[in-house]
Amino acid sequence: MPGFEIFGEEERKSVTDVLDTGVLFRYGFEGARKGHFKALEFEKKLCEVTGAGYSHLCSSGTAALSTAMAACGIGAGDEVIVPPFTFVATFEAVMNAGAVPVFGEIDETLCLDPDRLKDVISPRTKAVIPVHMCGSMARITEIKAVCDANGLLLLEDACQSLGATFQGKAVGTFGLAGCFSFDAVKTVTCGEGGGIITNEKEVYLKADQYADHGHDHLGGADRGADDHPIIGTNFRISELNAAVGLAQLNKLDRILEIQRKNKYALKNAMADIPEVTFRYIPDASGDSATFLSFFLPTEDRTRQVAEKLAENNVGCAYWYDNNWHYLKKWHHLKQMKRSAKLPVELCDALPDYNKVDLPESDNIMKRTLSMQIMLSWTQKDIEDRIESIMKSFKE
Ligand SMILES: *Cc1c(COP(=O)(O)O)cnc(C)c1O
Numbered sequence: 001m002p003g004f005e006i007f008g009e010e011e012r013k014s015v016t017d018v019l020d021t022g023v024l025f026r027y028g029f030e031g032a033r034k035g036h037f038k039a040l041e042f043e044k045k046l047c048e049v050t051g052a053g054y055s056h057l058c059s060s061g062t063a064a065l066s067t068a069m070a071a072c073g074i075g076a077g078d079e080v081i082v083p084p085f086t087f088v089a090t091f092e093a094v095m096n097a098g099a100v101p102v103f104g105e106i107d108e109t110l111c112l113d114p115d116r117l118k119d120v121i122s123p124r125t126k127a128v129i130p131v132h133m134c135g136s137m138a139r140i141t142e143i144k145a146v147c148d149a150n151g152l153l154l155l156e157d158a159c160q161s162l163g164a165t166f167q168g169k170a171v172g173t174f175g176l177a178g179c180f181s182f183d184a185v186k187t188v189t190c191g192e193g194g195g196i197i198t199n200e201k202e203v204y205l206k207a208d209q210y211a212d213h214g215h216d217h218l219g220g221a222d223r224g225a226d227d228h229p230i231i232g233t234n235f236r237i238s239e240l241n242a243a244v245g246l247a248q249l250n251k252l253d254r255i256l257e258i259q260r261k262n263k264y265a266l267k268n269a270m271a272d273i274p275e276v277t278f279r280y281i282p283d284a285s286g287d288s289a290t291f292l293s294f295f296l297p298t299e300d301r302t303r304q305v306a307e308k309l310a311e312n313n314v315g316c317a318y319w320y321d322n323n324w325h326y327l328k329k330w331h332h333l334k335q336m337k338r339s340a341k342l343p344v345e346l347c348d349a350l351p352d353y354n355k356v357d358l359p360e361s362d363n364i365m366k367r368t369l370s371m372q373i374m375l376s377w378t379q380k381d382i383e384d385r386i387e388s389i390m391k392s393f394k395e
Pocket of ligand 1: 060061062063086087089090131157159160181182183192193194
């Protein structure tokens with residue numbers, strides 16, 4: 001999964017290109033930068049890879065989510081439906097926009113269940129943000145249909161699923177905007193970075209402005225000549241990070257090929273274990289294959305197997321007990337531990353998150369284990385791993 005496993009000469013060369021110019025800033029300095037525009041090139045490549053019309057890079061995936069929300073006009077008091085299984089950044093970004101995260105059930109895709117969205121849609125619902133978790137896709141066309149039928153905006157958190165597609169179309173391109181993360185452990189990493197993709201020029205322009213203090217970038221070489229059509233902030237990526245990300249993105253096809261090969265070797269070997277069923281993947285050919293996720297029949301058996309796998313050095317993530325990825329342990333959200341006073345609209349609008357009850361999601365997460373797929377595994381590593389997995393189920 002993590003792109004850092006295959007850092008090489010390409011990343012080094014790309015960083016050196018930037019260091020040699022002394023220009024670490026993505027805008028301006030045309031004379032000094034010797035033709036290097038790493039962030040711009042990265043954005044072009046991201047459009048090419050995803051088929052999106054426009055892309056804008058940010059300083060992180062979280063910043064990309066915040067920027068996408070600002071660009072789509074999501075704000076104070078708006079309800080935004082998100083899944084309870086995601087990285088905390090998704091609901092943080094919603095709250096930091098002054099909006100209200102509302103949690104919907106997930107299904108065996110480990111992503112939002114389109115059939116259960118109606119349970120949580122209210123007159124205040126403005127948007128739905130499905131998260132394509134662990135390298136694979138939600139039932140995205142069905143989610144989009146529910147959004148369309150109810151006049152809701154669709155934004156996709158594809159931070160974990162760069163390279164994944166549904167019926168040949170990249171995740172992140174189904175809604176009004178999609179977001180990716182290039183943080184330290186993602187498929188493509190540049191240390192810290194994120195990206196927004198969209199097919200709507202208006203959304204792109206707003207994102208481009210918002211992430212750079214509202215600059216319209218129409219002043220030419222003179223930043224001082226830019227106008228400020230909106231109030232923004234600084235979510236810019238640096239040229240150094242973009243340089244690494246660009247070199248990594250050029251390796252995406254190779255990364256996906258290795259991940260898929262490694263994942264399917266394990267999955268095929270495990271297919272004969274009667275008590276194991278696999279995560280439902282709406283389009284298996286579009287799986288980016290960063291994780292192999294599977295279910296066991298009961299919570300007790302899942303915990304037992306998790307323990308055995310760990311003992312045999314083939315440990316899996318048991319997200320149900322994880323502090324960062326499942327609502328059950330989000331005490332800071334439940335106790336509303338904010339660093340600053342909440343906006344008035346939000347104080348009135350926020351539900352009591354202690355009372356959120358998601359039996360379907362609990363039932364699935366209690367029985368889910370996910371094995372991270374590494375790029376660096378050798379054939380021997382995979383064979384040994386399969387042996388250890390098989391042993392763990394027999395013990
Ligand atoms: C990593 C991640 C983010 C945030 O990305 P950062 O670049 O770490 O800010 C958001 N959502 C999901 C689902 C993620 O996995």
